[in-house]
Amino acid sequence: MSRPFEHHVTDSPDAPVLPVRKRGLELVHDPLLNKGTGFPDSERDALGLRGLVPPQVVSIDDQASRIMENFHRQYSDLDRYSYLETLHDRNETLYYRVLLSHINELTPVIYTPVVGQACSQFAHIYQRARGMYFGAAEIAHFDSMVHNWPEDEVEIVVVTDGSRILGLGDLGANGMGIPIGKLSLYVVGAGFHPPRTLPVMLDVGTGNRALRDDPLYLGRRAERLTGPAYDEVVDAFVRAVHARWPHALIQFEDFSNDQAFRLLARYRDQVLCFNDDIQGTGAVTLAGILSALRITGQKLAEQRVVFLGAGSAARGIADTIVAGMMAEGGLSLEAARRQIWTLDSQGLVTLDRFDSLSEHKRPFAQDSAPIADLLDVIRTIKPTVLIGVCGQAGSFSEAAIREMHRHCERPIVFPLSNPTSKAECTADQAYAWTDGAALFASGSPFDPITRGGRLLVPGQCNNMYIFPGVGQGAISCRAAKVTDSMFYAAACTLASLVGEDSLSVGRLYPDLTLIREISVQIAVAVCEIAFAEGLAGIKRPNDLESFIRARMFEPRYVPYEAV
Numbered sequence: 001m002s003r004p005f006e007h008h009v010t011d012s013p014d015a016p017v018l019p020v021r022k023r024g025l026e027l028v029h030d031p032l033l034n035k036g037t038g039f040p041d042s043e044r045d046a047l048g049l050r051g052l053v054p055p056q057v058v059s060i061d062d063q064a065s066r067i068m069e070n071f072h073r074q075y076s077d078l079d080r081y082s083y084l085e086t087l088h089d090r091n092e093t094l095y096y097r098v099l100l101s102h103i104n105e106l107t108p109v110i111y112t113p114v115v116g117q118a119c120s121q122f123a124h125i126y127q128r129a130r131g132m133y134f135g136a137a138e139i140a141h142f143d144s145m146v147h148n149w150p151e152d153e154v155e156i157v158v159v160t161d162g163s164r165i166l167g168l169g170d171l172g173a174n175g176m177g178i179p180i181g182k183l184s185l186y187v188v189g190a191g192f193h194p195p196r197t198l199p200v201m202l203d204v205g206t207g208n209r210a211l212r213d214d215p216l217y218l219g220r221r222a223e224r225l226t227g228p229a230y231d232e233v234v235d236a237f238v239r240a241v242h243a244r245w246p247h248a249l250i251q252f253e254d255f256s257n258d259q260a261f262r263l264l265a266r267y268r269d270q271v272l273c274f275n276d277d278i279q280g281t282g283a284v285t286l287a288g289i290l291s292a293l294r295i296t297g298q299k300l301a302e303q304r305v306v307f308l309g310a311g312s313a314a315r316g317i318a319d320t321i322v323a324g325m326m327a328e329g330g331l332s333l334e335a336a337r338r339q340i341w342t343l344d345s346q347g348l349v350t351l352d353r354f355d356s357l358s359e360h361k362r363p364f365a366q367d368s369a370p371i372a373d374l375l376d377v378i379r380t381i382k383p384t385v386l387i388g389v390c391g392q393a394g395s396f397s398e399a400a401i402r403e404m405h406r407h408c409e410r411p412i413v414f415p416l417s418n419p420t421s422k423a424e425c426t427a428d429q430a431y432a433w434t435d436g437a438a439l440f441a442s443g444s445p446f447d448p449i450t451r452g453g454r455l456l457v458p459g460q461c462n463n464m465y466i467f468p469g470v471g472q473g474a475i476s477c478r479a480a481k482v483t484d485s486m487f488y489a490a491a492c493t494l495a496s497l498v499g500e501d502s503l504s505v506g507r508l509y510p511d512l513t514l515i516r517e518i519s520v521q522i523a524v525a526v527c528e529i530a531f532a533e534g535l536a537g538i539k540r541p542n543d544l545e546s547f548i549r550a551r552m553f554e555p556r557y558v559p560y561e562a563v
C-alpha cells in the first residue's frame, strides 16, 4: 500500500508546472523540491516561503557559482566530497546543475577516485540517510519495507553488498557510497529523474574486522553471511523490489566474484537486471580497444590479450572481446578464446590447474606450461593488449611494460583497477616506459601529459560511459531483460563516437562533457536490439531518439503550483 506523497517529477517538457502540496520549511527541507534562494516571489507568496529565505531571488547559475566558489575553498578531497553530498541532500536540482556544468572537475569527486576514500570513511563522514538498507536481520520485513520508500516510480536500483568495493575489498555497509555515486551518474549521464533512482545496501555483515570493531560503523556487526542464508536475503530483496516496482532495473554493483556470477545467472532471465562490473566493464573496454585499433590500423582478431586479474571484470571484458573477435573477425569461439591469457594471484591460468579453478576462469585456461610472473608471460606470449584488473597498485612493472613494447610498436595498456591508488601503473609511467607509444586508458582519471612537445591525453576506461545509456535504453522501451547483445551494441556505439580529434592526442574515449549525447545514442542502440529481439514492452516510437530525449531530466527549476 503506498501513501500519497509529494509529486517530484513532471513529464511535460513544454509548460511544466509542478503541483506542490508542501509549504514553508517543509518545502525548503525537501531536497527534491527545494530551490533555496531560487524561489521566485510568486512562489514565496503562494507556498508560505516569505521570510524563510533571504530576500534576493537568485538564478540557478548564480547559485551554482556560489557552490563552486565554496567547493574550491575546501581543503581536502574528502571535504570536497562531503560538501557536494551536503548539497545533494539539500537541493538536488542545483546539485545536478553543478555536476552537469563541471562534469570533468566533479566526477572524480563524486565517483572514482574520491568515492573510494569516502567509502573507506563512510561511517565517519555520514550525515543524512540516503537510499535503503536491507539488513539480513530484517528479512521478514522486506516486503513491507519497500513501501517505506516514498516514490512509486523507481526506475533504477543500484545495489551492492559491499563485498568488493572498487579495489578496496570488503567495506561492508560503508560501500553505500558506490550505489549513491553510480546513481548520480545515471542522472547526470542519462537524465534519469532523481526520485526515480534508488541506492541500496544489502547489509549481510562484513568480513572486515576493523570495520566491525569501529565504534562508528553503521552496518551489521557480524561476519558476512554465506551460503543459503545469503541467498535468502538476496532473493527476498529482489522479490520485494520487483513486487513494488515491476519495471525497475536492478544493477548489481561491486559484489565479490563468488556471488557476482551466480547472482547474474540466477536473476538475468527473471527480472530486469545486469552486473555492471562484468557486463558494463566488458563493453567500455572493448570500445577503448576498438578506438586504439583505429590508431594502429590493426584488427581486433589479430590481438593477443593478457589480463592481470581473472575475476568479474576480467571475465566480462574477455567475453566481450571474444564476441567482437567472432563478430568482426569471423573467429570461432575457441579460436578467439585462445587469443586471451589470464593471470590470477597464482599466475597464468592454465589447463593443468583446471580442477581447482573457479567456474568463471575455466573457459580461458590455456594449454600452456605454468608461468608465475607477468614479465615472463609477456616475454612468452608477446601481447598487444595488457589489461590490469587485479586491484594491485603498481603491478605493471617497468620491466613488464618495456618488454611488451620491445615486440609491439603501440602497446595497448589499460590499468583499470580503481581507485587511482590501486592502478596497475600510472599514465606517466606507461608513456615514459614506451617513449610515448602506449595507447593508454585507466579506470580512474589521469591528467594529460606533454612529452617531447606532444600532448598525450589518457582516456578513462570506466563503465560510467556505458551503464547510464544501457539503463536508459532498457527502461525507455520497457525491456524484459538486459542481454549481452545490448552491451555489445553499447560498446560499438561508444567506439563510433570517438572523434579523430580525440584519437590525435591518444584519447580513446570521448570527453565526458559529451556523456548525455553518448547515453542517448547507446539507449537508442539498446532499444533497437530490444525491438529486434522481441524484448521491448512498448511499440517502437517513430522517432525513437526524440522519445528517449523527452524522458530526460534537465536540472532547472520548474514552476510550482500550490495545491
Ligand SMILES: NC(=O)C1=CN([C@@H]2O[C@H](COP(=O)(O)OP(=O)(O)OC[C@H]3O[C@@H](n4cnc5c(N)ncnc54)[C@H](OP(=O)(O)O)[C@@H]3O)[C@@H](O)[C@H]2O)C=CC1
Residues within 6 Å of the ligand: 164, 165, 166, 167, 168, 256, 257, 276, 277, 281, 284, 308, 309, 310, 311, 312, 313, 314, 343, 344, 345, 346, 347, 388, 389, 390, 391, 392, 395, 416, 417, 418, 419, 422, 442, 443, 444, 461, 462, 463, 464
Ligand atoms: N574501470 C572499470 O570500469 C572497472 C574497474 N574495476 C576494477 O578492477 C579491479 C578488479 O575487480 P573485479 O574483477 O571485480 O575483482 P575480483 O575480485 O573479481 O578479481 C580480482 C582478480 O585479481 C586477481 N589478483 C589479485 N591479486 C593479484 C596479483 N597479485 N596478481 C595477479 N592477479 C591478482 C585475483 O586473483 P584470484 O582469483 O586468485 O583471487 C582475481 O582474479 C578492481 O580494482 C575494480 O575497481 C572493476 C570493474 C570496472
Ligand SMILES: CC(=O)C(=O)O
Residues within 6 Å of the ligand: 165, 166, 167, 254, 276, 277, 417, 418, 443, 462, 463, 464
Ligand atoms: C568502476 C567500477 O565499477 C569498479 O571499479 O568497480
Ligand SMILES: [Mg+2]
Residues within 6 Å of the ligand: 166, 253, 254, 276, 277
Ligand atoms: Mg563496480
